[in-house]
Amino acid sequence: MAWRGWVHRGWGCGQAWAPPVGSRGCEELPAVLSPPRLLGRRFNFFIQQKCGFRKAPRKVEPRRSDTGTSGEAYKRSALIPPVEETVFYPSPYPIRTLVKPLFFTVGFTGCAFGSAAIWQYESLKSRVQSYFDGIKADWLDSIRPQKEGDFRKEINKWWNNLSDGQRTVTGIIAANVFVFCLWRVPSLQRTMVRYFTSNPASKVLCSPMLLSTFSHFSLFHMAANMYVLWSFSSSIVNILGQEQFMAVYLSAGVISTFVSYVCKVATGRYGPSLGASGAIMTVLAAVCTKIPDGRLAIIFLPMFTFTAGNALKAIIAMDTAGMILGWKFFDHAAHLGGALFGIWYITYGHELIWKNREPLVKIWHEMRTNGPKKGGGSK
Template structure:
């Protein structure tokens, strides 16, 4: 049976024996909770560990590019910060000279945007991307493309791009809403801890890394099936915050009277996902959750020092390339 990362088990279908790498052509099923699987690649034997080679190098390469791009982004932002400060000051002065309109929609939007924390403004784009992909699932002619590129499965023809795209993909509205609520709740803490640029590198890398761990689990256990959802990346954010602030008080949204420490919450989540992985539970992609949690704990403990604080050579090389050779 497949193990969708969206937390809902797909109803198994009866299929005729097929030749290796041949599409089943079975009739798609409909479900309000999981994507309608229209095609699945079957093998006469379980995919070997060789199918993990390309995803492994993709994970390493993508993670390096994510952190490198974040370092350059931060450099460019700091470089333009002074100029932006004067531009904004001049714009504010000009606004005071213009007549103000009551009930101006743009003014209200700007007021709302400025009321958000830096972390909330940072994750707004991520949430918008998830909503956009969720809407694409509702377009019938997009179903084949969505299944191919927005669900991850080591038994699929396409292996690498879904490792990233599936982390922005939700078929269930409840699943997307729950994930985005958790991301929004922890956004201020994680961006305050890491900064905007470093957070984006960690989040995107976490999505790919957690998917790779899911691939490894599926190949070694023989439990194949499509996965989708941002849970692996969000587990990295949750684990990073809980590791850095273990005494912070958390509560469940529907049970605000019951509070617990962040450290205990992290231990409980890891214990549940470990049990699910060992016992073969099929409600969540427990391997992806564990991969994301372990990466979050490792990054705030060691990764920040090993990766982010050693970005100076890259930034220096970018600076020299951007400004040209000295005369």
């Protein structure tokens, strides 16, 4: 009995340790084995083989986004979809979760600017061709009978009266409206939360960094963002051009989301984020940096005006305070990341990235001019 008790205390067949199903318990050992033969160094090994002692695996409890103070704040916010039924699994090594988003951010940004450079090359070629086609079309219109009250003609007239910037952001606004309508479909709620909200604790990390930029759950949130984008569209396209603006806008959405990931992992405040605010902050910061003396006004208070430089300083100060103090109504880290990226790109990025696109354009030009080389034997 004393030996049995010693085995029980020494090996702890309690709650922390569990023998496998079908094996003999610790209480059955004395009936099978004689105590004198178990003394010595072989005792530990024999007990482990006979009883099969091994530590019971610790169950990893899934972490719900609506638990705690952070979840309640997201649940109360009308800008965030209800995610109380969504289960997130934070990684036991949070820093590792940032590796894939980092590579995705760098790779996507490079592809965006490379595609924009090729797009600009193709646009220049098409403009030359469209110039001669336009002369021919004007001559045909002069001899063709005109139709009054044609709906298509009115649409073309409205479209032609828009500025280049407004025509550029029209597609972005249409994409945001389409995604907003998808949020209203009940059967798509889980898919929308999975792919159109960004959260470093989610199983899907990379694609939501881009898709969440076009995602809005609240009508007011979408309307406010699209109004700001429409207001600054003409200025930013005049500064950067259509192709470069699209590269900056898409890259800004991914970069601002990555900054949000870093902040959430560092503070442990996991939660879903969505909206185009990070990319729009890049547009606003770029315009305010390029034209700091421009006059701005608030939509509901047009009588109060202020300079663009002062507005940018106030926005950065507010988002910095919100990120440090943990305000949860907005994703202040994404706002701050987008604003800093806009300032950096206007100050340094344009010279470092866009003005060094010539080697890529030359390669593309040679491919378009010479075409793929046909294989053949060596001379």
